[in-house]
Amino acid sequence: AQSVTQLGSHVSVSEGALVLLRCNYSSSVPPYLFWYVQYPNQGLQLLLKYTTGATLVKGINGFEAEFKKSETSFHLTKPSAHMSDAAEYFCAVSGRGAAGNKLTFGGGTRVLVKP
Amino acid sequence: NAGVMQNPRHLVRRRGQEARLRCSPMKGHSHVYWYRQLPEEGLKFMVYLQKENIIDESGMPKERFSAEFPKEGPSILRIQQVVRGDSAAYFCASSPSGQAPEYGQYFGPGTRLTVT
Numbered sequence: 460a461q462s463v464t465q466l467g468s469h470v471s472v473s474e475g476a477l478v479l480l481r482c483n484y485s486s487s488v489p490p491y492l493f494w495y496v497q498y499p500n501q502g503l504q505l506l507l508k509y510t511t512g513a514t515l516v517k518g519i520n521g522f523e524a525e526f527k528k529s530e531t532s533f534h535l536t537k538p539s540a541h542m543s544d545a546a547e548y549f550c551a552v553s554g555r556g557a558a559g560n561k562l563t564f565g566g567g568t569r570v571l572v573k574p
Numbered sequence: 575n576a577g578v579m580q581n582p583r584h585l586v587r588r589r590g591q592e593a594r595l596r597c598s599p600m601k602g603h604s605h606v607y608w609y610r611q612l613p614e615e616g617l618k619f620m621v622y623l624q625k626e627n628i629i630d631e632s633g634m635p636k637e638r639f640s641a642e643f644p645k646e647g648p649s650i651l652r653i654q655q656v657v658r659g660d661s662a663a664y665f666c667a668s669s670p671s672g673q674a675p676e677y678g679q680y681f682g683p684g685t686r687l688t689v690t
Contacts, residue, residue, distance in 0.1 A: 493678060500686075501684075549616065561633075
């Protein structure tokens with residue numbers, strides 16, 4: 460069974476400050492890891508994903524995440540927050556092969572950006 | 575290239591009525607997934623379908639819920655005899671092949687179901 464924990468259901472950052480969203484996962488097999496963003500009343504947009512290879516993954520809108528197997532973490536960062544980053548962010552995990560066809564999501568972190 | 579289409583975007587049903595939610599995957603995608611987002615909760619997997627086949631329905635409630643993905647036409651999530659607890663946002667996602675993790679899943683805008 461897989462699970463995802465996102466620390467902090469709400470995060471408030473100032474415009475221009477570092478954005479750090481924490482995600483820890485539990486998986487019995489090497490996981491695939493994802494970050495999605497959801498703007499109000501919209502669907503989820505894929506920000507970035509880790510499948511294999513380089514553990515530092517760069518995504519859209521200046522976001523990146525680092526897979527740390529020893530810490531079972533996949534934290535999302537952005538050096539400088541922009542007002543348009545205000546949204547809810549979901550970390551997700553899937554297995555591989557046949558078990559990869561189901562995403563398990565964390566509870567989400569809502570980001571507020573202060574001017 | 576159109577994304578995943580879902581309709582209706584908003585659906586209001588009275589208790590006991592049926593709700594039908596439609597999902598058209600991205601062009602070239604033959605795998606469809608349904609997720610439910612209950613108020614103040616994260617997204618939960620419901621069902622995974624390929625054309626004319628249900629592959630994994632481990633997240634579907636045992637009663638009143640069903641899903642199909644016919645050879646022609648959109649995927650349908652059907653909820654019979656809706657209750658207030660069914661009020662949620664229902665999201666459909668698609669991927670191009672069974673190797674979904676390699677490509678990620680692409681989500682539609684969702685259908686927000688309100689049961690009165």
